[in-house]
Amino acid sequence: MIQSMTGYGKSVLQLPTKKVTIEIKSLNSKNLDLNVRIPSYYKEKELAVRKKLASALLRGKVDFSIFVEMTADETSTTVNPGVVKEYMQQLRKMIEADTSTDIELLKMAVKMPDALKTEREELDETEWSTIAKGIELAIKDIVQYRIDEAASLEIDFKQRIVNIKAFLEEVNDLDGDRIDNVKTRLQKAIDELKVETDENRFEQELIYYLEKLDINEEKVRLANHLDYFLETLASPESNGKKLGFIVQEMGREINTTGSKANFAPMQKAVIQMKNELEQIKEQILNVL
Template sequence: MPSFYREKELNLRKLIADKLERGKIDFSIFVEITGEETSTQINKPVVKEYLKQLKDIVDGDTTELLKMAVRFPDALSTEREDIDENEWKTILNEIHAALNHITEYRLDEGRVLEADFKNRIATIESLLEEVIAIDPERIEAVRERLRKGVEDLKEKVDENRFEQELVYYIEKYDITEEKVRLKNHLEYFMSSLNSKDSNGKKLGFIGQELGREINTIGSKSNYAPMQKLVVQMKDELEKIKEQLLNVL
């Protein structure tokens, strides 16, 4: 901004920061100065020095050399009076109007993002319900696969010991905790989304937790139909994470 507005800089920074809260903001004030608003004077010592140097170089009419000298840097000094408070009031009104337009645009964009998030969270919830529904089927499939593997070895086994080992093995693939935590995180995401506060960073953190639970379910599933559902959940979550970068 022009030097004569520098005293307003701190107040402007606070105004913009309070209104916009987050983001990288570029702000500029450009002023076109007219003759009526300024006092322009000839910098006599500078012009005289230019004339002296020109005369040392060429012989010429003083008037012509003077025309050249006043075009050189610093030959004229332009000064402006102190800030015109009426002018500043007009500028400030325009700044407030611009900030209000930005806020309105953000709100419009936010409504679109909100609808998108709700749809994607609902999709993940629906996929989670499918995961919960097929989990008993998955456990039975793992049990049968292990039993068939033992039978293929043509070895006699102690059924009690086999059942103990089977229970231990299946417990390693139990996803009960992950299902509960994922459901809780989805509910927490929605409650934070509906909050009146600025929650962009908070939603980002919750998104990370969602990803952690989904990834754990995927690594433990050991069952193709469930892994397919996990891939779909990951796809929805990635789209959410991309859009979270645009949330205040």
């Protein structure tokens, strides 16, 4: 079962003194590019969070955030009275007393450095245990999102593989006409030269030329790659890199077939195969 690398997961927790929102967003990337933003008092848990995310999401550009909104009446930030008074005294010395009131001085003073002090909140293990469960829920949410997102991709991949197989069958049906066409063109070219030819030598040259244009191996390999793609697509684990490698091999066989075709109707079918494969290539970049 394939997964998309595009996803979103979220969980919201209401703790006794705060509301905690956990968000995970992901986009496609060749490797795991993990960005974690959490409050400073949870920093000691960051490594464990990274390991959990890496284990569950594997690949993609992932943004993980924990947002905390205090809901209690008390606050950990308080005014530093001594510092504020000192700022106000210094400001009075700089300006005329009758041009500014204490209220205006106070407004300026509280914006100065160290006018407010925040007591560092210590990590509460019981609280973190609840948050860790919220992280698990957010991860499950984004994984399910990835699975749902990939469902439409899988349908599209299968349809395009069916289309390529149909064009490959068309190529196979045209192969006999192509060989006859090549023989006729060669014989016509020799006839136009109006020279005598050794029939045995002509047959040898014709066989050599046709061997260079033979596409049986390409057709067999392409058919095998198409089946292997579907087999990998149906495997229990998502493997976008492997699917990408198979698509590359499919492209090689289609390109070689096109270069050897030397027959307009067959080249049209090859172009159709290339078009279908190009659509798969674009979408496969988003598969985990």
